[in-house]
Amino acid sequence: MGLKSQVTSILNRFTANFSGVPVKYSNFETVTNGAATLADPSSLPEWVEFRVVPNITRQMDLNAVYWKKTDGIISANVWVRADTGVMRAWEIADLVTAIYARKRFDGILVSHEEVNDLGEIDGFYGIGIVFPYSAYETATA
Numbered sequence: 271m272g273l274k275s276q277v278t279s280i281l282n283r284f285t286a287n288f289s290g291v292p293v294k295y296s297n298f299e300t301v302t303n304g305a306a307t308l309a310d311p312s313s314l315p316e317w318v319e320f321r322v323v324p325n326i327t328r329q330m331d332l333n334a335v336y337w338k339k340t341d342g343i344i345s346a347n348v349w350v351r352a353d354t355g356v357m358r359a360w361e362i363a364d365l366v367t368a369i370y371a372r373k374r375f376d377g378i379l380v381s382h383e384e385v386n387d388l389g390e391i392d393g394f395y396g397i398g399i400v401f402p403y404s405a406y407e408t409a410t411a
Contacts, residue, residue: 273324273340276405279376280322280344287369288318291362296321312392315354318362319347324405338409344370344380344401349394356395363397370401378405 281295292314311317323343330337346366350359363385371383380403388396 273327276324276340276342276378277322279378280403283375284320284369288365291365292317294319311349312394316348316350316358316362318366319345319349321345329409334411335408336411338407340405342403342405344403346399346401347388348397348399352390352393352395354395359395359397363399366399370403377407378403 284293292311294311294317296319321344323345324340325342327338327340330339346363348359348362348366350362367383367385370380373380380401382402384400384402386398386400388398390396
């Protein structure tokens with residue numbers, strides 16, 4: 271499983287299991303809101319920023335056929351208008367967490383989540399969620 275395959279698998283899991291809230295994906299200029307796209311999410315009452323960052327790949331043994339392990343992070347920042355209150359942000363955070371926390375899929379293991387209160391920024395309240403993951407594959411020397 272190469273890096274592109276990892277990112278594709280993680281994104282596919284997100285898009286198959288998350289709906290109802292607009293999403294701004296990493297390296298996209300626009301926010302997807304169903305079939306519509308918006309350049310500026312600040313006009314929305316809520317949205318999620320989503321990115322996948324494969325980090326480091328290691329060879330796990332020295333055999334002719336060996337294991338490779340890639341560690342990376344899945345990151346989701348939940349944003350709601352500051353006047354909405356924090357409970358809606360936590361509700362969305364729970365939806366995202368249910369997709370990845372303590373899950374195994376397509377050779378990827380997500381052991382836990384790390385949650386941060388991002389506070390209020392430009393009229394929006396944010397919660398940041400990071401899911402460290404490991405992807406495993408066999409390779410030939």
